[in-house]
Amino acid sequence: MDGLLLLEQTFNGLQFGVMLFLMAAGLTLVFGIMDMVNLAHGSLYMVGAYIATTFTQWTGSFVLGILLAVPATALVGIAVEVVVLRTLYDRDHLDQVLATFGLILFFNELVRTVWGPAALFSDIPAFLQGQVEIIPGVPYPAYRLAIIGVGLAVALALYLIVSRTRMGMLIRAGASNREMAGALGVNIKLLFTLVFGLGAAFAGLAGMMTGPITTVEPGMGDPILILAFVVIIIGGIGSVRGAFVAAILVGLVDTIGRAFLPQFFRLFVADSTADAVGPAVASMLIYILMAAVLFFRPQGLFPARTG
Amino acid sequence: MTEPVLAVEGLVKRFGGLTATDDLSLSVTAGEIHAVIGPNGAGKTTLIAQLSGDLAPDDGRIRFAGRDITGLRADERSHLGLARSFQITSIFPGFPALDNVALAVQAHAGHSFRFWSPARRDAGLREPAMAALDEVGLAARAGIVAANLSHGEQRQLEIAMALATKPSLLLLDEPMAGMGIDESARMIDLLRGLKGRHTIVLIEHDMDAVFALADRITVLVYGRAIATGTPAEIRANAEVRQAYLGDAHVG
């Protein structure tokens, strides 16, 4: 019984992890290649969720809604890159932090003004409702399985892009040594814009997929942004592989911690103390994980930069 | 025979599959200018970094002033009398030249956990710093913000910062890199003036400078020392000629 629960919780952690990966992938690419701290990445997650919800309502089809919303979010990302972020590449990180923090405020307020302050209704499409028995006795929501599937597919696609295409070659070159990428004589400006659009599309996709299970509301991207930063720091900035490993790690640690820490503490201390300590430690767990990783590996698990 | 100032034994440094320093041994005696030359990628800067303590070797020992310093940090080595300059100019660009050198003096004038008295009005720091600037010929430029100095002056400033720590051994990583002919000549004069008073390990691409200054030369190829000797011996060494030096260069 406990084994089955552990398995189910592992699926939960995996699902959370792939979601985080979608967020972190774009963030780590933008950070690694352009050396750009983009706090507004969470806003793209939110914008993606809002656009997808709206398109779904218009078209009546969840799939169509997402198919339309992914390029739309990419376009929003590209617009942000061209209008604001492009001028910030040669600034130091603090200027970038401040300006993109301004963008967060702006986007939260924009969404609130356009769609209203109330949370939007967003539901799982009919064909993904219900449960699937992953193994006999463990029913699991079909939609969450779909998230895992989409997430892994995107991870695989990204892996193929990075390792097999010319753009991927440039991305890798850029992440490890920016001057070199410039020296290769490619149109860096265009590359940056494309990468940013790609990152925005991933973040938007994460928001779209999460929308039906959580809340589509102003500011929904802020908490997930911090988590995504934790992921790319643990993974090593600029490393897509690191982001994937770290996202799954954070997903599993957070989920398993929430599920089992209170019981674990009950083995040692009184129930009431365990009830107080368990959730508190569970909330801190990923931060403790990050601090521990950085203690032993100050550049994260997979440092991408060589120079 | 007196013990060498610096003795390197069996030094090894690997980066992934690449062996940047390959079982390298070297000894530098007091008062000499010991040049290390080699083609690009021979591992010269990697060697300097290990000598100065910025990079930890994978194997081997470094002895300096009679003790094993292999496990010491860069700042600890500095306090034993080791000073370095960097291949890519490494100064404090926002500070005036004098402040750059004063910071180096300060590092060797007791601890710096002093939070109250203005450092810029501390004669105990300013005077030695001025002296070091004078020694490299920058006294007149003391008040200029380092970023605004010419490239050649910045290289001189680096030497002044190294001298200000009162080192017994100077590690100079291509002090003439990027310099024009006039600037190079001035630097050669400067280094010649230091000769005898300081022991120097000199990495340099400018062969004229090397052969004009060096007492002994070590030739690195792929991280290995293929020869060590006086300039004349190195000129005559067939292996060196074949591996590295073109006849035209040696002249």
Place this chain on the structure above:
Amino acid sequence: MKKKLVGLVSALALLATPSLAADKVKVGFIVTLSGPAGIIGKHMKDGFELGLEHVGGKIGGLETEVIFGDDQRKPDVAKQLVDKMIKRDRVQFVTGVIWSNLMMAIHGPVTRSDTFLISSNAGPSPIAGKRCSENFFSVSWQNDQTPEAMGKYLQDKGIDNVYLMAPNYQAGKDMLAGVRRYYKGKVAGQVFTKLGQQDYSAELSTLRAAGPDAVFVFLPGGMGINFVKQYAQAGLKDSIPLYTAFTADAVTLPAQKDAALGVLGTQTWSPDLANPVNKRFVADFRAKHGYIPSFYAAQAYDTVRFLDAAVAKVGNVSDRDALRAAMRAGDFPNTRGSIKFNNNHFPIQNFYMREVVKQDDGSFTTKIRGIVFPAYGDSYAKDCKMSW
């Protein structure tokens, strides 16, 4: 630079318009308006404004000025707002206040000054007990009462083996303690989740494995939307009944919809309460603002009616003792029918069981299913030394 600051100082001096007109009613209204958490504040502001409309824009028939303040959900910003309202605007009443921690931050400073503090929502236990004040009134409820009503309901119905869940913060702990004060059956499990948590998959898996007969959750706002949707998506809604407090209301229902259908929760108010004040309030609110009011809106509305009744009875706002006596009398027109005040100035009122239903127009609302506690006072009143 000097010139700049001198300019600033004189500008500040100009901003200050000292007005000591004693018979002008000045009310400060503090809620969270800006930023992502602004939705509840909007409900309350809309309710408050409708209340003003219903009293003809004049509280107690006197000229009235309302100063709206946005606390950004930060305690120190709230504290600064009340400083400004009391010292600069010289209000006689500070009202509103959504969050318990903000209430804790301003309770002392306001009640120590010659200003009345009227809570339109927050009701943390310290200010209901030992720290009760004669300058404070609540027209909402004490935090523990709603879960206590739920605990009593579960106990009375003989429901056993209940699984309890709340966020890991003070209100969450108070809520579960409140349920357990009346519910004496078996607890299948008790879980404290992260504040602001978005995904409850881990908790739902653990919950399912524990096999409870019923589930009680307190997950306000966005957390409630997340949980209720995920509870339904996990297929648990049809097998294990869900009991709630502050988890399914007019703020969250538009985003929960069918997932919340049939969910039960205790509350002091519901849109379908059949008293004339409430009927008018709900009808006018929907007409004016275009959405179904929440209890937040109703309480903000009642705040205006409460002030209006007291000021009208006294005829001025300078006789504070008379005002206090008038307020203590209770029995002002309000959306809940009848409100009396306990010795600690918290209401004694009915607590109802409400169920989420779907209306003919496709919208979702709550309907009263019965009274759990008639005329119920809170359990901290006995710690309050005040008597009158």
Place this chain on the structure above:
Amino acid sequence: MQALRQPRLLAQLILLLLLAAVPPVMTAIDEPFYTSLFTRIMIFAIAAASLDLILGYGGMVSFGHAAYIGVGAYTVGILSFYGVDNGFIQFPLAVLLSAVFAAVIGAICIRTSGVYFIMITLAFAQMLYFLGISLEEYGGDDGMPVYRSEFGGLLDLYDANHLYYLVFAVLAATLYFGHRLVNSRFGMVVRGMKSNSLRMRAVGYPVYWYRLTAYVISGTMCGVAGALFANWSEFVSPDIMHWVRSGDLIIMVIVGGMGTLFGPVLGATAFLLMEEYLPEILEGTAPGAGEHWHFVFGPILILIVLFAKGGIFGLFGGRERGDD
């Protein structure tokens, strides 16, 4: 008085004098609110100036400095909870505890640099935040009321003017100490490490210990700001340790002008006055517009970054000499 020969220093002194004049002026025009407002502004100015010591001068971007405000505030709060209201006990203990926290956290964080440093400081601040939430005895998330400190009859902090001048004195002391510090031997080391820490190591500085010391000094001064904050707000709650608060401090520093002492003071003033008056101004243009003030505030931040390099202080040509 060599200060009088330097116009920038003179301007700062004048600003301080103007701040000193706030309470009597406000009392005279019967507007005590502004005394309270400027008390809060000065408290955040102290915290921002402390942060700037390591951020602007030392190049260490701490994204968790609000945690030390929390440590200082909770020291006062918890002592007050147990009936110890004596400021002569509370404040030294606040200093000591924030120093201890900063030393332990710093010892781990200083090992990293750049963005990794930003995130690890955030991580520790988040841990303290969640710790605060789980402190049930002290109100958890709801926080707890605090009685203002007593100073053996010397000061009555319930008198707004006394509190104001206490905060003012601490601010002035912070700025003066900061001024001495950044120009001292230690300060030169800190600034040198920001400019080129590899070079600092090469000339013989054990960089780690100097960075750690700077971090501890900065955290401790923030802790003092926290102790004052608890007195001003008569309340402590974990909210003050939320990561957004750490972000606010960074914004104050950058907006005001980093790597200067007075910049953060101007930044805190601008930030908090904007927060206070932007909604009012917008509300004046259209009813209901006030709650959308972020719409204007966000782009203002972006514009400051794009066009006002060096922050507000930079606009006055007030960039201090001798940094990168």
